[in-house]
Structure formats: structure tokens, C-alpha cells
Amino acid sequence: MTTELPAITKSIDARGMACPGPLMSLIGAIRAGAVGEAFEVLSSDAGSRTDIPAWVAKAKHEMVAVVDEQGYARFVVRKAH
């Protein structure tokens, strides 16, 4: 099954970039973005699976999709407010 993803405003390839790390880079993009825009971050860090959805829930944005790829995951988040 393929997931239908929204148009992505900005994609961040944070694979292998331990510092500042995928979540920090995603927060930076969402801070700078406009309400309604979707952002994507690619992460090879297993911790992202819990860290990214936890922040998205806390900050009340929308977790659109988590897609497994070969050796990494793709997280898509929409800025909700």
C-alpha cells in the first residue's frame, strides 16, 4: 500500500546528522513555516520514532504520516497553528 502524502513545503534530509538531530531540524522548519504547510524529515535515528510524534502531540501539530524506507523513516508533519 502506498500512502497518499500532501504537497511538501520543505524536505529535510537529516539522515546520519546526529547533531542537532532530525527533531530539532523539524522544529526549526515548523517555526519558520506557515500554518497549513507540510514538512518532511528523513531520519535514520531509531529514537525519532518516539521523539518526533511526542513533540508533535505536545506542540499540537498534526502527524500526517510515518513511512518506512530502506534504512530510514520519513516523517510528515503539518503545522496546525
Add this chain to the structure above:
Amino acid sequence: MPARVVVLGGGVGGTLVANLLSKRLGRDATVTVVDGSGMHVYQPGFLYVALGQADALWLARDERTLLRKDVELVVENAARVDPTAQVVQLVRGGTIPYDHLVLATGSRIVREQIPGLVAGAHDFYSLDGALRLREALRTFRGGRVVIGVAGIPYKCPPAPVEFTLMVEELLRHKGLRSRSQVTLLSPLNRAFTVEPASKLVQPIMEKRGIELQTFFNVESVDPDKHTVSSLEGETVEYDLAILVPPHRGAKVLEDSGLVDDGGWVPTDRATLQHTAHERIFALGDATDLPISKSGSTAHFEAPIVASRIASLIKGTAPREAYTGRVMCFLETGNGRATALRFDYAHPPTPPTPSRMWHWAKWAFNRAYWITVPQGRIA
């Protein structure tokens, strides 16, 4: 005719690229560094200045003294780059044509982007800021100290954690600890982005009674009410707020249409080339790579940029690629430090904080001027 290489910015990355290219290419190229200040600033020192542990004079040197003799230095700000005509325009009207251009203009801080930040908070991200904070710490008589982050990306991701531990130590030495509360407002769900490093640091914070408030990305400061609010919807009170200000890329690159919305250069993670202009390279803080904005990153990127430009000039196939290598120290206070070393393929596994890493950092701070700009540390 020798190839013309122009380097914008004489900081860590620009100085090293220029020296490596001139050494490598000799008469095959002319290398020109354009830097607005003509002074090279060792920014990690701001932290020590703010804490009253270092003199501001130690932090800056004349850029000319750090460049090889055959590198030309133009002390003037660049106003614009025209990638089609391949020229750099200077603010006083002069132009410098190039065959290959290196963007090493670093980042600038834009405090005004956060409401209340200028009036309500301190930081150690510029020399002025560090001197003002030093004065605020000198006259501080105890209270609530909060340390946080008001913009992403920012230089040197471990700096807020380091500063928190060092401020706590300072308050203890001044006999103010029992009258003070120290809180780190972390943008993430732990003290520091690198999880194994967080696992080393958090118990130290706990032992020293430092509070950790997680998922707190500073959105605004109220200087009258003495509160800081987060974009996650929380508010804390403070007597002394020390907040990392937002950063942007250099204005010259924005005015030239060479960057993204944040002012960062779209850069290939392996070749360090501008994704739309093959004759333009970028390194250090200027790139849009989601890697730490640190002198260490610029230092390890510089040989790749130099080698790839040298190949283009000599007409050989460029071989070297950036592997994402970064190495930095993390001071944990009480004379101890750990080290973070990683690349795209190897995540960091920081050692237990020890005196050895603290001394390594100290030695590095001392030896910076005679090693890093010249490429003596590989």
C-alpha cells in the same frame, strides 16, 4: 591565466579553505578572501567572557596574520553576488570577478525576531551580549535563572547545556546557590539532542539540583512580567533569562537570491556545492545542511571544498566527499568534559566525562590560533 578563487568570509571555514587552496594550487590560482571586519573572532570564547573567565582581547586577531602571504585579503563587506556574470560586488562599489566562489559568511543573530528578547533576556552569542551578561551575572544576587533556546538552527548545539552547568557552578562559588533556582528549558524531550550524551548529563544536572523543563521552544519574552513563553504553550517566570537568539544566514546571500527562506545556502551534503550553481561552494554555518553549525563542521568541510575546487581547476575528477564528520567537546562542569565524534555513518558514543577531555578542550582553545586556520589539525 591562473584561475580566480574568491572566498566570502574570513571566519573558521573561509580562512582554512583559502590557506589550503593557496598551498595546493600555488601559481595555478589566485585566492582572494573578502571579509567585512578583517578580524577573525574565536566565538567559543564568548562563553568564557560571559562567565568572567576570559578577557575579550584574547578572542580576536587580525585576519591578515592568519592567511598565507599569497592569499589576498580585501577588508570590505560584499553587497551582492551575481552568479551569472560571476562577480562579487563590494559595498563601496568595487567588483571582483571569480571562476570559483566559496560562501563562508557564517550566520548572524537576529534577536528582534522574538518579541521581548532584546529587552528581557541575555545571551552569550556575540561579544556585546557576553559582556552585558557578564555584568548581569556580576550584580546578580540570587533568584530564578532560566537558560533556553529561542530559535533553530543555532550555533554550537551543546552550548546551552554547557552554559547551564557552568552558571550553576559559578553561583555555587559565589555563595548564591541556595538563593537561586537554575532551569534548563530544552527544545527537546531531554537535556541534549544526542541521547547518549543526555544520559551522561542529566544525572549530573539532577545531582546539582538543576531543573530540566522539556519541549520548551521559546516563542516570546515579557520583560515587564519577567516571563518566558514557549510555542508549546507554557510560561515560566525568571529573574535572569539567558536565551540563545534566533540565527539567519548572511544578508548578502539573501540579497543575491542564493539562499532559502532562512538565509541558508542550499548545499549538497557530499560535494558541498550550491545545488543550483556548480561554481559555488558553501561551508560552515552558511549551509542549509541539518548538521551542527560549529567551527568543527567548517573545519572538516574545508579540505573537501579545497580539494574539489582544485580538481575543477586542474581538470581532474573530484574524488573527496564530505562524510559528515564533526567533533566537539561538551563541558560538564567541575573540570570535566566529554567529546562528541560522529559522521553520517557513525552516530556519536560519548565517553564518560573526565578531566582528560576538559584539558583537551582547554588545550584546543589555547592552540586554536596556531593550528586550525592553517590546517595543522587534520
